[in-house]
Amino acid sequence: MRVAVVGATGMVGTVMLKVLEERNFPVTELIPVASEKSIGKMLSFKGKDFPVVGLSTAVEMKPDIALFSAGGSTSLEWAPKFAEAGITVIDNSSAWRMDATKKLVVPEINAKDLTKEDKIIANPNCSTIQLVMALAPLHQKYKIKRVVISTYQSITGTGVKALQQLENEYSGAKGEMAYPYPIHRNAIPHCDVFQDNGYTKEEMKLVNETQKILDDRTIAVTATAIRIPVVGGHSESVNIEFANDFIENDIRKILSETPGVTVQDNTDTNTYPMPIYAEGKNDVFVGRIRRDHSRQNALNMWIVADNLRKGAATNAVQIGEHLIAENLV
Numbered sequence: 643m644r645v646a647v648v649g650a651t652g653m654v655g656t657v658m659l660k661v662l663e664e665r666n667f668p669v670t671e672l673i674p675v676a677s678e679k680s681i682g683k684m685l686s687f688k689g690k691d692f693p694v695v696g697l698s699t700a701v702e703m704k705p706d707i708a709l710f711s712a713g714g715s716t717s718l719e720w721a722p723k724f725a726e727a728g729i730t731v732i733d734n735s736s737a738w739r740m741d742a743t744k745k746l747v748v749p750e751i752n753a754k755d756l757t758k759e760d761k762i763i764a765n766p767n768c769s770t771i772q773l774v775m776a777l778a779p780l781h782q783k784y785k786i787k788r789v790v791i792s793t794y795q796s797i798t799g800t801g802v803k804a805l806q807q808l809e810n811e812y813s814g815a816k817g818e819m820a821y822p823y824p825i826h827r828n829a830i831p832h833c834d835v836f837q838d839n840g841y842t843k844e845e846m847k848l849v850n851e852t853q854k855i856l857d858d859r860t861i862a863v864t865a866t867a868i869r870i871p872v873v874g875g876h877s878e879s880v881n882i883e884f885a886n887d888f889i890e891n892d893i894r895k896i897l898s899e900t901p902g903v904t905v906q907d908n909t910d911t912n913t914y915p916m917p918i919y920a921e922g923k924n925d926v927f928v929g930r931i932r933r934d935h936s937r938q939n940a941l942n943m944w945i946v947a948d949n950l951r952k953g954a955a956t957n958a959v960q961i962g963e964h965l966i967a968e969n970l971v
């Protein structure tokens with residue numbers, strides 16, 4: 643496979659290269675792509691150096707697959723141009739996720755829906771991916787009626803600018819702000835932009851994308867997304883109300899048998915997921931599983947994952963692996 647990584651110099655792009663390498667994705671030629679300012683810069687992949695090229699050069703080079711993580715406006719403009727040239731695009735931005743003609747894919751849940759005709763495939767939002775990984779098997783068994791989520795999101799979800807802001811605040815240096823307030827020693831209840839309904843775009847992604855991926859618009863979802871000064875991954879406190887009753891240990895069993903999910907749940911040994919341990923891992927970690935005694939058929943749990951891995955790069959590479967395995971590219 644000739645593989646273009648669009649946004650290769652960014653936070654997600656860098657992890658994308660690492661994941662392609664680690665998983666031994668069959669790359670015969672790597673085409674790293676970034677903005678004008680990075681053209682000519684060399685990026686190392688599997689011990690070889692590859693020069694960064696611009697978007698139009700990348701289209702001319704006709705890769706088989708293009709993994710996009712260069713922001714929504716780049717995807718809106720360029721993904722169709724790649725697709726028209728016969729290149730399959732797996733897009734990490736929010737540009738195509740809610741487009742009814744595009745599939746929103748978490749391979750463990752709905753990769754089976756993909757066909758050769760899908761030339762632009764959307765990768766869901768990071769906080770949605772880790773959520774649905776845990777919800778999907780439970781929805782199948784008990785039918786979810788309502789989900790209430792509060793997120794505690796890593797600054798790596800905002801890109802390199804946010805990491806720089808935190809480093810500047812640590813060291814007392816002045817610099818560009820990725821957030822409207824200091825992030826060091828803070829919690830900012832504001833991820834992405836506010837919408838007319840009082841929710842942020844990030845919160846509405848959790849609502850709309852969850853319903854689309856689980857293919858059930860009857861699931862009621864409400865979310866509050868918080869940015870905290872953490873780098874290893876996103877954490878989520880999740881309350882779920884089911885149509886049917888459950889046994890707590892069955893929930894643990896179902897989740898521990900779900901590929902891509904690891905249960906870390908033992909209060910006797912203080913075992914629960916945390917971002918410092920999820921960092922660099924591809925799995926979604928679930929713990930603090932317990933019945934919500936304030937409501938019938940309701941459950942609380944805590945979900946943590948590295949947003950740059952399963953929340954972005956790993957999920958995109960897994961989509962690519964599925965396309966190759968099923969001969970769809």
Ligand SMILES: NC(=O)c1ccc[n+]([C@@H]2O[C@H](COP(=O)([O-])OP(=O)(O)OC[C@H]3O[C@@H](n4cnc5c(N)ncnc54)[C@H](OP(=O)(O)O)[C@@H]3O)[C@@H](O)[C@H]2O)c1
Binds near residue numbers: 800
């Ligand atoms: N961070 C996450 O957890 C996460 C998760 C899921 C999805 N995403 C999505 O992934 C995308 C990138 O996020 P990030 O965190 O990696 O951001 P980032 O660190 O700011 O990196 C942005 C990348 O896009 C490139 N780029 C920017 N404008 C471009 C243009 N006009 N043409 C070509 N390349 C351009 C940049 O190249 P230069 O270095 O040359 O500027 C850089 O490689 C965003 O759409 C984001 O929503 C991020």
